[in-house]
Amino acid sequence: MSTPDPSPHAAEGSLPGSGGDALAARLRAIVGSDGLLVRDDELFVYECDGLTLEACRPTAVVLPETTAQVAAVVRACRAAGVPFVPRGAGTGLSGGAHPVPGSVVIECSRMKKILAVDAENRTAVVQPGVVNADLSDAIQHLGLFYAPDPSSQLACTIGGNVAENSGGPHTLKYGATTDHVLAVEVVMPDGEILRLGSPTGAASGLDLVGAFVGSEGTLGIATEVTVRLTALPEAIETLLVIFPDVVTACRAVGEVIGTGLVPAAMEILDQRTIAAVEDSVYAAGLPRDAGAVLICELDGAAVSLDPQVERIREIARANQASDVRVAEDETQRAQFWKARKGAFGAMGRLAPDLYVHDAVVPRAKLPEVIAQVCEIADRHRLRLSNVFHAGDGNLHPNISFDRRDEDELGRVIQAGGEILAACVAAGGVITGEHGVGVEKRDYLPLVFSEADLDAMRRLRAAFDPDLVCNPGKAFPTTRFCAESNPKARGYDQVPFE
Amino acid sequence: MSEASGAVHSVQAVQQELGADVASMQAPGQELAGQRIELSLRPRDGAELASCLRALSEHEQPVVVTGGCTRMGLGNRLGDVAGVLSTERLSGIVEFDEQDGVLQAMAGTRVSEVAAAVVARGWELPVDPPGGTTTIGGAIATAATGPRRHHYGPLRRSILGLDVVLASGERTRCGGRVVKNVTGYDLAKLYAGSLGTLGVIESAWLRLRPAPEETRTLVAVFASDASGRAFALGLEAARRDSVRAAALVSGAPAAELGAPTGHAAGCVLVVECAGDPGSVARDADWLVAETGARAVPEEARLLGRLRELQGSGRLRARLAVLPSKLSRTLTPLADAGFGVIVYPGAGFVYAVAEDVENAEALATVDAVASDVCADLLIEAIPDEARGARDVFGDPGAAAPLLRSLKERFDPHRILNPGRGQGFR
Numbered sequence: 010m011s012t013p014d015p016s017p018h019a020a021e022g023s024l025p026g027s028g029g030d031a032l033a034a035r036l037r038a039i040v041g042s043d044g045l046l047v048r049d050d051e052l053f054v055y056e057c058d059g060l061t062l063e064a065c066r067p068t069a070v071v072l073p074e075t076t077a078q079v080a081a082v083v084r085a086c087r088a089a090g091v092p093f094v095p096r097g098a099g100t101g102l103s104g105g106a107h108p109v110p111g112s113v114v115i116e117c118s119r120m121k122k123i124l125a126v127d128a129e130n131r132t133a134v135v136q137p138g139v140v141n142a143d144l145s146d147a148i149q150h151l152g153l154f155y156a157p158d159p160s161s162q163l164a165c166t167i168g169g170n171v172a173e174n175s176g177g178p179h180t181l182k183y184g185a186t187t188d189h190v191l192a193v194e195v196v197m198p199d200g201e202i203l204r205l206g207s208p209t210g211a212a213s214g215l216d217l218v219g220a221f222v223g224s225e226g227t228l229g230i231a232t233e234v235t236v237r238l239t240a241l242p243e244a245i246e247t248l249l250v251i252f253p254d255v256v257t258a259c260r261a262v263g264e265v266i267g268t269g270l271v272p273a274a275m276e277i278l279d280q281r282t283i284a285a286v287e288d289s290v291y292a293a294g295l296p297r298d299a300g301a302v303l304i305c306e307l308d309g310a311a312v313s314l315d316p317q318v319e320r321i322r323e324i325a326r327a328n329q330a331s332d333v334r335v336a337e338d339e340t341q342r343a344q345f346w347k348a349r350k351g352a353f354g355a356m357g358r359l360a361p362d363l364y365v366h367d368a369v370v371p372r373a374k375l376p377e378v379i380a381q382v383c384e385i386a387d388r389h390r391l392r393l394s395n396v397f398h399a400g401d402g403n404l405h406p407n408i409s410f411d412r413r414d415e416d417e418l419g420r421v422i423q424a425g426g427e428i429l430a431a432c433v434a435a436g437g438v439i440t441g442e443h444g445v446g447v448e449k450r451d452y453l454p455l456v457f458s459e460a461d462l463d464a465m466r467r468l469r470a471a472f473d474p475d476l477v478c479n480p481g482k483a484f485p486t487t488r489f490c491a492e493s494n495p496k497a498r499g500y501d502q503v504p505f506e
Numbered sequence: 507m508s509e510a511s512g513a514v515h516s517v518q519a520v521q522q523e524l525g526a527d528v529a530s531m532q533a534p535g536q537e538l539a540g541q542r543i544e545l546s547l548r549p550r551d552g553a554e555l556a557s558c559l560r561a562l563s564e565h566e567q568p569v570v571v572t573g574g575c576t577r578m579g580l581g582n583r584l585g586d587v588a589g590v591l592s593t594e595r596l597s598g599i600v601e602f603d604e605q606d607g608v609l610q611a612m613a614g615t616r617v618s619e620v621a622a623a624v625v626a627r628g629w630e631l632p633v634d635p636p637g638g639t640t641t642i643g644g645a646i647a648t649a650a651t652g653p654r655r656h657h658y659g660p661l662r663r664s665i666l667g668l669d670v671v672l673a674s675g676e677r678t679r680c681g682g683r684v685v686k687n688v689t690g691y692d693l694a695k696l697y698a699g700s701l702g703t704l705g706v707i708e709s710a711w712l713r714l715r716p717a718p719e720e721t722r723t724l725v726a727v728f729a730s731d732a733s734g735r736a737f738a739l740g741l742e743a744a745r746r747d748s749v750r751a752a753a754l755v756s757g758a759p760a761a762e763l764g765a766p767t768g769h770a771a772g773c774v775l776v777v778e779c780a781g782d783p784g785s786v787a788r789d790a791d792w793l794v795a796e797t798g799a800r801a802v803p804e805e806a807r808l809l810g811r812l813r814e815l816q817g818s819g820r821l822r823a824r825l826a827v828l829p830s831k832l833s834r835t836l837t838p839l840a841d842a843g844f845g846v847i848v849y850p851g852a853g854f855v856y857a858v859a860e861d862v863e864n865a866e867a868l869a870t871v872d873a874v875a876s877d878v879c880a881d882l883l884i885e886a887i888p889d890e891a892r893g894a895r896d897v898f899g900d901p902g903a904a905a906p907l908l909r910s911l912k913e914r915f916d917p918h919r920i921l922n923p924g925r926g927q928g929f930r
């Protein structure tokens with residue numbers, strides 16, 4: 010990425026470059042002065058998302074409130090020959106919402122209406138700026154919830170979730186965002202408005218919704234999303250299982266999967282994560298001397314849960330677990346989850362910077378890969394902590410570091426590449442939920458051949474032949490990996506409670 | 507297609523390039539899906555499949571792609587083709603990871619073969635296609651679905667990764683073998699249900715489900731004036747934890763399932779409960795108490811027969827309908843002479859007819875679909891009734907996008923020309 014453009018833009022909102030004034034005027038005519046940001050101090054926050062080491066200031070940010078405004082903004086950008094970058098809450102971790110030089114950011118945060126809830130048919134229609142957790146809160150009284158639950162759900166938006174195909178702890182049983190999106194209204198890169206899919210979830214013909222979800226903002230801007238709602242389970246049991254170390258915890262997870270149980274969630278926190286959590290406001294009484302804990306949640310028909318809890322206990326015991334605690338009430342359950350979902354925030358205390366990896370391996374390979382990951386971090390003298398969606402084989406090795414220490418930063422990047430390579434060698438992939446974005450675009454060749462990527466480019470070109478919608482993401486650049494992948498994040502900026 | 511003499515020359519060139527092991531000329535007069543077939547291609551592995559497509563592309567010879575040939579009538583009318591490209595020899599389970607519950611199978615492998623292999627090891631293949639010889643590739647290409655859809659979800663949900671050979675002959679991969687993955691675009695979603703119009707599936711990684719500990723099938727019969735209650739119960743059943751399939755059947759298919767015929771003919775509710783014994787017993791007891799349903803022995807193959815009925819009929823339509831509007835579909839469709847199968851949990855209504863006045867019956871289907879805002883898919887239609895109709899429905903504003911996709915994935919239109927939505 011290029012460095013931020015240091016030249017200050019004129020205070021009263023003209024844009025740099027030829028035709029900049031005309032574009033600013035057009036954008037202002039569409040969204041009003043109130044919906045257009047052009048001053049340097051306003052643009053500053055849009056330089057990056059949760060991937061903070063790289064930054065690039067956009068020329069303008071627009072805050073549309075309606076689909077028609079989004080479409081008009083896109084057409085204005087097209088007419089001016091300016092690329093545009095959709096943005097939700099900016100919690101993305103792979104740089105998906107990073108501006109490119111000269112671009113206009115289209116932030117959907119003001120499009121936050123829940124347009125309709127249809128309890129009988131279990132669907133809701135929302136604008137893209139609706140915050141994930143707000144949707145579940147709004148429908149809880151109907152006995153329903155919106156299943157995808159990223160740990161950032163108090164901040165991230167449905168639009169961002171759709172773009173990243175976000176997951177969460179409960180993806181194990183309920184699936185990721187793609188399994189819950191029925192239809193999307195899209196402002197296409199040429200400014201046309203297109204409706205993909207159907208509220209029935211079974212539109213005839215090609216599955217364009219499936220192709221759109223997870224496309225990282227490169228195929229168009231989602232301006233309305235119809236989602237599937239899920240009935241709250243009749244009963245829930247949440248277990249906290251204490252293990253001597255993270256490898257045995259992983260082994261137990263593999264065994265649970267192999268036995269044919271499908272818990273709603275299986276999350277592992279290693280010792281360093283436990284310590285960080287217990288030292289923070291998310292403290293949940295986790296045993297500090299445990300090598301690792303597994304949060305295992307079971308849900309469904311009440312009659313079916315007791316036997317499952319028993320089987321988990323047996324598997325845990327057979328894998329050296331020292332204790333299995335069953336949450337006694339909703340308060341304790343909430344506490345376990347607070348510890349889990351606050352873990353990233355808690356880690357922010359360990360060092361100035363935190364680098365979160367996101368990779369997936371076959372579940373049966375978890376024990377050996379986690380051991381490799383620890384070895385890689387040790388070898389590079391790095392502080393590693395692990396908190397991850399073990400049930401899905403989705404690792405989040407987190408490295409705490411200080412970006413001002415250049416040598417350490419170099420080792421962080423080196424180790425990161427080795428971790429991804431180890432996951433791929435085990436049959437895995439380089440991202441399970443955070444996306445490729447800017448961060449991992451040059452690691453794609455670890456997983457895909459040029460022909461594979463070319464097939465993806467065909468899809469891209471059918472939607473966006475001129476590559477103006479969120480350019481520079483999700484496909485390799487010709488640049489060398491290390492050069493384009495310095496990374497670090499400020500997790501503590503995201504609220505959890 | 508070019509002139510007859512030129513075309514023959516090119517077909518032969520394809521055959522010669524590929525050799526007799528893979529390609530053979532057909533005896534004159536061979537037909538498939540209403541098209542004359544001169545050439546038959548039967549690659550044995552991905553490399554041969556790639557060679558086939560490369561040669562076809564070079565010589566601009568279109569083909570119809572086949573798996574188990576159970577659903578050749580799906581989609582729009584096939585355009586002119588020179589030959590058939592069969593995946594039947596791309597067969598076998600490549601890898602089965604029992605610990606992880608995932609499996610890779612070649613496209614030409616029978617679904618039934620895979621299902622049997624995994625069930626023996628405690629897993630279940632979440633694919634329930636209508637045809638007995640359906641292949642994995644065929645099921646994916648048609649996005650096959652059956653009575654268990656509301657439980658399994660659409661087939662695309664179980665696809666982890668695909669190896670696909672593009673029309674150009676390039677061998678590509680999307681997705682992977684892991685159960686959670688956002689690495690690269692989710693092209694598998696695009697290929698699933700694309701009827702082989704964008705590429706030829708070579709193999710697939712699929713996610714399995716744990717095989718249920720117990721399965722029970724129950725049947726309840728309702729009088730014709732009780733169909734409202736039957737709908738309510740069917741929907742309620744579908745929302746219970748252990749209910750894996752729920753179907754409401756009326757008309758000729760109901761009679762085949764053992765419903766009384768004649769004037770009092772009503773409908774039949776078929777429910778399959780599966781899972782842990784506690785939930786199964788609870789849900790089955792509930793159904794018996796509510797409806798007087800009786801258990802049906804496994805040998806009756808009730809679900810299998812349901813799948814066959816769902817795929818029957820010279821005229822067949824599928825309507826995807828929101829649950830709240832489902833009950834408005836049954837009577838008008840039944841009155842127009844259709845056998846009707848409703849899957850309340852999935853929101854699918856199948857209207858099947860063997861012998862009706864096509865134009866009139868189609869008009870009824872269109873009217874019902876528009877009344878309940880259904881997504882209508884005409885799955886089977888006699889050629890004489892087809893007209894200019896796009897069986898997927900008018901793509902409307904999406905037409906340029908669909909054309910552009912076809913153009914980019916299959917510029918020479920060698921793959922199942924004409925079959926896709928808006929591709930004509």
Ligand SMILES: Cc1cc2nc3c(=O)[nH]c(=O)nc-3n(C[C@H](O)[C@H](O)[C@H](O)COP(=O)(O)OP(=O)(O)OC[C@H]3O[C@@H](n4cnc5c(N)ncnc54)[C@H](O)[C@@H]3O)c2cc1C
Pocket residue numbers: 058059094095096097098099100101102104105106117137158159160161164165166167168169170171172173174175176177178225226227229230231232353354442443479500503
């Ligand atoms: C502490 C923390 C925990 C996290 N935990 C998880 C987790 O458990 N699981 C998980 O999956 N992710 C997690 N994330 C990552 C992040 O929250 C998700 O990727 C989220 O979906 C991003 O949403 P957003 O609204 O912030 O989108 P942004 O970051 O603003 O944008 C993300 C991408 O979406 C695109 N985009 C945004 N809006 C639209 C739109 N309307 N139309 C088209 N494209 C659009 C952007 O261009 C960009 O490419 C976490 C992040 C943090 C900081």
